[in-house]
Amino acid sequence: MSSISGKTTLDWGAFAAELAPVALISEPVLVKKRSRDFFWYSPILNQKLRKCFGDLVAQPKTPEELRHVLATSYRHDAPITLRGGGTGNYGQSVPMDGGLIIETTGMNRILEIGHGFVRAEAGALMADINAALKETGQELAMFPSTQDIATIGGFVAGGSAGIGSVANGALRDPGNLISLTAMSVEEAPVERQFDGPDALHVHHAWGLNGVITDVTIRTVPTRNWHGCMATFDSYKGAYAAGCALAVAEDIACKLVSTVDARITAYFPRLSGHIRPDHHLLVSLVPAEDVPAFFALVEGMGGHVDLAMDDARRQELNLPHVFDFSYNHTTLQVLKADRSATYQQVGCPIPPDPEKVDALRPLLGDDVWMHHEFARLGGEVVTFDLPIIWFSTPERLAEINAIYETNGFPVYDAHTWRVEGGGLKNADYIHLAWKKRMDPKGLLNSPKSAAWDTVKHLSPEDIEARAKT
Numbered sequence: 001m002s003s004i005s006g007k008t009t010l011d012w013g014a015f016a017a018e019l020a021p022v023a024l025i026s027e028p029v030l031v032k033k034r035s036r037d038f039f040w041y042s043p044i045l046n047q048k049l050r051k052c053f054g055d056l057v058a059q060p061k062t063p064e065e066l067r068h069v070l071a072t073s074y075r076h077d078a079p080i081t082l083r084g085g086g087t088g089n090y091g092q093s094v095p096m097d098g099g100l101i102i103e104t105t106g107m108n109r110i111l112e113i114g115h116g117f118v119r120a121e122a123g124a125l126m127a128d129i130n131a132a133l134k135e136t137g138q139e140l141a142m143f144p145s146t147q148d149i150a151t152i153g154g155f156v157a158g159g160s161a162g163i164g165s166v167a168n169g170a171l172r173d174p175g176n177l178i179s180l181t182a183m184s185v186e187e188a189p190v191e192r193q194f195d196g197p198d199a200l201h202v203h204h205a206w207g208l209n210g211v212i213t214d215v216t217i218r219t220v221p222t223r224n225w226h227g228c229m230a231t232f233d234s235y236k237g238a239y240a241a242g243c244a245l246a247v248a249e250d251i252a253c254k255l256v257s258t259v260d261a262r263i264t265a266y267f268p269r270l271s272g273h274i275r276p277d278h279h280l281l282v283s284l285v286p287a288e289d290v291p292a293f294f295a296l297v298e299g300m301g302g303h304v305d306l307a308m309d310d311a312r313r314q315e316l317n318l319p320h321v322f323d324f325s326y327n328h329t330t331l332q333v334l335k336a337d338r339s340a341t342y343q344q345v346g347c348p349i350p351p352d353p354e355k356v357d358a359l360r361p362l363l364g365d366d367v368w369m370h371h372e373f374a375r376l377g378g379e380v381v382t383f384d385l386p387i388i389w390f391s392t393p394e395r396l397a398e399i400n401a402i403y404e405t406n407g408f409p410v411y412d413a414h415t416w417r418v419e420g421g422g423l424k425n426a427d428y429i430h431l432a433w434k435k436r437m438d439p440k441g442l443l444n445s446p447k448s449a450a451w452d453t454v455k456h457l458s459p460e461d462i463e464a465r466a467k468t
């Protein structure tokens with residue numbers, strides 16, 4: 001078997017034989033499919049990554065099989081890319097050097113459910129975990145809107161926040177990510193446990209510094225959630241209601257999103273259910289707090305269009321309300337028109353409807369706002385995931401500059417390097433752990449711009465750079 005990627009000289013047929021009895025995929029079409037994620041949201045990333053492919057896919061079902069795969073890869077210097085559900089947005093699970101893709105979805109056991117926590121293997125789907133938790137009266141403290149295909153390992157390695165974050169904070173907030181275990185890529189791979197704050201050494205490192213085998217994560221009591229949608233005459237009105245909702249003491253919501261009226265025109269499933277040409281507020285509210293939700297929305301000049309429990313939602317044949325939040329909002333538009341893209345933008349803290357309103361005319365008609373509300377370190381924050389009608393890279397840079405000069409930091413969604421987006425700078429703690437857990441740098445190293453500058457150093461010397 002020759003190299004599909006054209007980037008390695010390994011004899012992939014012989015390598016595959018050595019991996020037995022681990023399940024493998026070598027059919028080029030299927031390997032290419034598993035070399036992609038949702039990077040096509042970005043025309044810039046699409047250009048850069050669409051021709052990056054792996055050579056072979058391994059699907060270990062147990063930590064022992066994973067250990068065998070990693071030891072074999074180490075022996076042959078095979079580049080490795082880790083993949084859960086492949087729902088990342090920046091080509092996080094795209095093999096930059098070709099090589100082996102390890103798909104974790106076979107390692108999917110839920111290992112333990114206790115009061116306030118669940119421990120699951122890295123490949124467990126988040127929706128399956130939530131379903132198991134529901135039996136115990138609990139749910140994940142937060143989950144991404146991709147929960148049906150996203151894995152818990154992929155969320156911890158590549159995600160940051162989600163539905164639940166407006167109540168419970170981001171993944172990195174203390175108490176949310178309780179513990180994780182990761183395996184090294186060495187001659188004899190070892191498993192290390194990272195507890196409490198130490199779990200951040202591996203969190204959001206994009207699978208570059210160890211292979212997560214299991215995760216222990218916070219759970220909260222589940223509620224009878226009502227999917228609520230309200231409409232407003234102005235975007236400022238919807239955003240102001242979102243701000244009030246996020247801090248309302250009598251409404252324990254787990255989702256608050258606001259969406260520009262022009263974007264809602266791309267939500268055909270909601271046609272006839274929400275007022276057209278109005279700005280939208282999306283929320284998940286416990287049944288007992290729904291009357292207070294009505295009072296808040298109406299008191300702020302809005303109109304509640306939908307407030308439905310799950311049975312009613314199914315009766316109406318509507319998707320979950322979170323299908324109109326986070327990056328699903330973007331997806332709804334992309335389903336109709338692939339010339340749309342998006343950006344990730346922070347907002348002044350505390351959230352200020354006046355500042356958001358003042359920014360809108362500066363951005364132009366090719367930028368349509370959509371905000372998510374979350375808690376970060378206990379404080380309510382918002383971030384904008386606008387729809388941008390892409391024309392040229394120069395115009396995108398201009399839009400970024402308008403945001404930044406007005407005090408809205410851009411966390412670029414159009415970069416394929418780990419340092420380019422949310423992190424902004426090199427994370428030398430992550431890189432020190434990469435040196436410990438992946439001394440040969442086999443785990444998709446090109447994803448880190450800084451790795452080449454530190455790979456010759458000891459873990460301690462790399463870590464020292466974090467202090468300078």
Ligand SMILES: Cc1cc2nc3c(=O)[nH]c(=O)nc-3n(C[C@H](O)[C@H](O)[C@H](O)COP(=O)(O)OP(=O)(O)OC[C@H]3O[C@@H](n4cnc5c(N)ncnc54)[C@H](O)[C@@H]3O)c2cc1C
Pocket residue numbers: 037038081082083084085086087088089092093104122123143144145146149150151152153154155156157158159160161162163205206207208210211212213326327328331
């Ligand atoms: C429509 C849409 C909506 C989204 N909404 C959200 C959201 O609400 N919140 C959010 O945070 N993100 C969101 N995302 C991004 C993404 O869906 C989530 O981060 C998701 O949890 C990733 O899980 P996954 O299993 O698909 O990971 P993958 O995409 O397969 O992998 C993500 C990263 O983790 C690494 N990785 C995977 N498994 C392991 C492992 N076992 N050990 C170490 N590294 C590993 C991969 O190499 C890759 O770098 C969204 C994306 C889309 C397309």
